[in-house]
Amino acid sequence: MARGAEIVAVVLLLGACEPTRPAELPKQATGDVRRISTVASTAAPAPPPRAPDFTLAPRDAGVGAGEYHPCTECHEAGDEVDRRPRVLEDDHDDLKLVHGTGKIWCLDCHHPEERDALLGARGEAVPFAQPHRACGRCHAGVARDFAFGVHGRREGNWRGERVLLSCLACHRAHDPAIAPRRPASGPTPRADLPQPVHHHEPTRLHRAIEGGER
């Protein structure tokens, strides 16, 4: 009797565990945003196993353009390597390492033996032309977003072959923070008249109300 009940329970459980099919999106375009947003909020946040393939755009523009300092200009492949982290005072004065605010040094990113290469996730040599594989050693979340096309910028098209900007198109490797700059001109309402007063700057009335000034 008890055994029968167990079997029934197992069968019921199996029935309940049948994998639910993901909500199928309609082929026709109109009127399905509501369903998409529902999918977005309820779907389990399991990232797809692999990001779609991509290639990197040639590094001919952006902040990193023209900045190329091959280590083999001075270091040779067979040279003895001093792996003790230290501040390099001699002969590296053109390289100012702001990146990491002193917590990292050269060989945390550069490959110690293959001098014109970076360190990949498993310590493998990564060519300078594939910097995202080296940056991802520390910035794993950003690297994932980059591969899925959310961090960085896709060039040219929204479908078809994916070409992404390299990390170094926007960030300098040794000083990656993007410096603030002047914004382009804003809207010109009432082009021939004095520009409107910015309301967020407190006027005398504001000060009087807030500060009890008379």
Add this chain to the structure above:
Amino acid sequence: MSARREPPCPSRRVALKVLGAGAATAAGSLLAGRSLAEPAEPTESAGFWSFFRTHYKEMTRGEVDAMLARLERKYSRRHKQPVKVVNTPAPDGVLFGFALSLERCKGYRDCVHACVKENNLGRNPEMQYIRVLEIDRGEVKLAGAVHEYDHPTVPAEGKAYLPVQCFQCDDPPCVDACPIDATWMEPDGIVVVDYDHCIGCRYCMTACPYWARRFNWTTPSVPVGELNPDTHYLGNRPRPGGVVEKCSYCIQRTRQGRQPACQEACPTGARVFGNLLDPDSEIRYVLEHKTVFRLKEELSTEPKFWYFTD
């Protein structure tokens, strides 16, 4: 003598007047005839075919092709450069959507000006589809937002930036407001305007909760040589004065697989554009893995434009 000579004088004056007026009229009609014979620019805008044409969606293919050819001739003459006007249809199985990272937008306004150039917006005064709102960091409070900010450098201390444009609502109130069906939603989700059908009543502008539509008080002026010659009938073709226009997600680019001009211009990569129906697209990755919200979602206009944070 003088009393007798009085009467003929007025009549002679009248006769002279009539003669003079006749001569002026003749000269005027001669001039008018000459300017009509010349390829002057306003002849076709007020022409027979433009006036008596049917609604764009009811035109046959032949009628549309003839109209596009007519427009190409007109724009090429007016702007002194070859202009192409196409009507690329919506691609199958595509619903366009946009996502914008509030963390990466720094308020540089590069998108605003790329949009002006791409979409042939009037330059004097300059019309802009995108407004970058400056808000206080920490909360999205539109009431205190400023869009005329002009700091020496951005991002300013304690400020965040929230660009606003047409969100291509999936239940667009502007379309419902139009009394003559001059604006509608295309199968790929882009809300378009037929500038030749629009009567300029501006009901759509009052219906839009996002202030996304703009009205041409004058004919938009684009300096000679600065016109973007790759135009779409429902997008960036030169507009007449007195009609309403808006962002079309760069319909002339995106329907050919290209990215919108604002995405291409964004120096921080804050904008993600793509097909909402493609589960492998970047935009779907954002919607499924990031914290997203839409502006004024409570109005149920279902904008296809999300803001996201990591």
